Amino acid sequence: MQPPEARAGQDETLDAHGRLRDVWRPVMAAVHRLGPEELARRATALNRMTGLAGPFGDAPRLIYDPLPVLLTAGEFAELEGAIRQRARLLGAVLEDLYGPQRLLRERWIPPALVLGDRRFLRGLHTSAPLAYPRLALYAADLIRTPDGSFRLLREHAGAISGLGHALSLRRLAAATLPEIFPAGGLRSLRPAREMLVDRLYRGAEGRLVAVLSASTASSRPSPAAVDEALLARSLGLLRIGPSDIATRKGALHMKTLSGLLPIATLIRGISGIDLDPLEQTGRLALGVPGAFGALRAGVLSMWNAPGTALVEAAELLPFLDRLCEPLLGEDPLLRRATEEDRALASRAAFAGGPQLVSLPIAFRFFAWNDGEQWRVLPGGLGLPLEASASDSPSFGCKDIWVLEPEEEEDYRIVGPPPVEPPNLGFFLAAAHLPSRLADNLFWLGRSVERLEAACRLLMLALPRLESGTSLPRDIAERTLLIHCLARAGLISSEIAGGTVSGRLLRQTLARGQRIGGLVAEVDRLVDASSERLSPSMLATVRFALRQATESLPKEEMALPVLLSFTATFAGIAAENMSRDGGWLFLEIGRRLERGVTMAESFAILLDAPPERLEPGMALSIELADSVLSYDLRYAGILSPGPVLSMVLADLFNPRSLAFQCAALRACLERLAAEDEAESAYRLQREVTNLVGAASNLGEPLREVAAKLRLLSDRMHRRFFALLPEPRSLEEDEVANSAP
Incomplete structure (x- = not known):
């Protein structure tokens, strides 16, 4: 046996004789x-x-x-x-x-x-x-x-x-x-x-x-x-x-x-x-x-x-x-x-x-x-x-x-079998979801959609603003896009009042850090909501988000990579999240933001008489990413009825305005928010009825956007603000899961 001095700091892998254990x-x-x-x-x-x-x-x-x-x-x-x-x-x-x-x-x-x-x-x-x-x-x-x-x-x-x-x-x-x-x-x-x-x-x-x-x-x-x-x-x-x-x-x-x-x-x-x-x-x-x-x-x-x-x-x-x-009554087994x-x-x-x-x-x-x-x-x-x-x-x-x-x-597990999960009563869809997490997931959904909408709009606007052509239709498209960019906060209203080139738009974006700010907000909310995302989901989302962040300085690839991230996020949410309270609030946030963004953009693009509606109709189909579907269904011939039907009323088009309202209604019904679900249904019918108007849709669509915002405010008051009811706390406010 070696003396202790020779074995000071002995390696864990070796025995007392210095051999591998x-x-x-x-x-x-x-x-x-x-x-x-x-x-x-x-x-x-x-x-x-x-x-x-x-x-x-x-x-x-x-x-x-x-x-x-x-x-x-x-x-x-x-x-x-x-x-x-x-x-x-x-x-x-x-x-x-x-x-x-x-x-x-x-x-x-x-x-x-x-x-x-x-x-x-x-x-x-x-x-x-x-x-x-x-x-x-x-x-x-x-x-x-x-x-x-x-x-x-x-x-x-x-x-x-x-x-x-x-x-x-x-x-x-x-x-x-x-x-x-x-x-x-x-x-x-x-x-x-x-x-x-x-x-x-x-x-x-x-x-x-x-x-x-x-x-x-x-x-x-x-x-x-x-x-x-x-x-x-x-x-x-x-x-x-x-x-x-x-x-x-x-x-x-x-x-x-x-x-x-x-x-x-x-x-x-x-x-x-x-x-x-x-x-x-x-x-x-x-x-x-x-x-x-x-x-x-x-x-x-x-x-x-x-x-x-x-x-x-x-x-x-x-x-x-x-x-x-x-x-x-025992001798100590561990010495200090x-x-x-x-x-x-x-x-x-x-x-x-x-x-x-x-x-x-x-x-x-x-x-x-x-x-x-x-x-x-x-x-x-x-x-x-x-x-x-x-x-x-x-x-x-x-x-x-x-x-x-x-x-x-x-x-081995011994004793009586594990207890059954507690019965949390009627409100199962969100019973275990803390209000803080619901709020984070709601805004995560909105932020991802806001980022995607900004990227789609920029991908639509940049090539047209950089072309510099002077055909009347091209000028009309650029004018409409400039107003959409100003509405989205991607350029200031002062710039929107003049001539905007692709180069000026890129410089404005670089100075304002608008896209970078949206990416940072998504990153913050992913971390804040990480407790409701599985490790594999988090790894996939964060890897895509890291790629998106690294692409920001590279103008030629930033927008496609950012859209790739938003598509990855949407796919992960659709295929990996169980349809419980967490997914419901993420989905509600996405649909509300998409609905508001689309209504406000369409209010600009479709606010014209029939004879001047064609540039706005073409941009609406592109902005809704529905060009292929429209071409297959209508042979690419632009007409107010088919265009409005596809971007406003089509319940099978996930980028139509009515689809957002129907999805909102389904989520709200699962949350037992009957009044809010009924408001979403009325909005769906209101949007569908706009198809027959065929022109000058600016004001009606702005009203739809305002009502969606009002619905968002009602959601906050009901689920997140935790405002006290106008009565004293009673026993029935405590959930039915009490023993």
């Missing part, structure tokens, strides 16, 4: 077959995928390393017992400190260290235990020392980060680097994840379970917010913020399009100090007034309860380490790491560039209380030791593999 042979053989350059390329691809498919796009997040760190079944079994013991210890300490405080009275812990710590929340000190364990979720960072044992580096007992990454990394790595995954013997995370979800919903008894995040905005969210979004996605939960929550009769409810739905359990991502501004004088925008009262009343469970971060205080650590035997242990921590290979880099590593494991015992996730995160405290390693985080020929019975 058996468990590492298949993985390292696959790595050597790939070679360093290909491995570096795969690492880049993995992180590119996480950027495209992950929440919030390019927000700060952990870098992923494709190489895992391995544990045998025996090693994990020992760690599992030690982590369970540590979680039970901290849970018992917290229940005492926030309850009878025997540890303070008997001087096991100095009272000044607890009562003087700002993380001790007096508002959560109760005479009786809370209805749910205060500590329900726990994480521990460990290091391996030269003798092969593990030491406790730090603990996480408050708002815990990293679990979302731990549940997501393996799936992404398997798609990027399948060669290193063994054919069998890798313990799956799925059974443990399902047991965790089952625990959350069984305790909820039909009410909502969600991840509470400090930030639900899309503007540069924190790494913690990214992890919370990944956790919500992995567990099939909603991620909500304080603005999504209302307090009624001492309980918390989520604001949804169907009313207030009662919340049973929140996985907390907000500091306990900021959680309840009424009791902690915290920042109102960050907190949920009434949260402490709901916890004390037993109508809310929170993972973890506010104040649990107290046991992370460095001053308490020496006292906590001595409490295992008095509280649990010393500075010497840190210096001798084992090292792992990180694929941070063309060559593998060996760095000291910390192992982060996660555990949760299932109501009877503590469960430990058979995996976790491997983090570079110097960055494990900040969760921002420059060389990435690793997946932890537990190798085993077969899954033990203990990791």
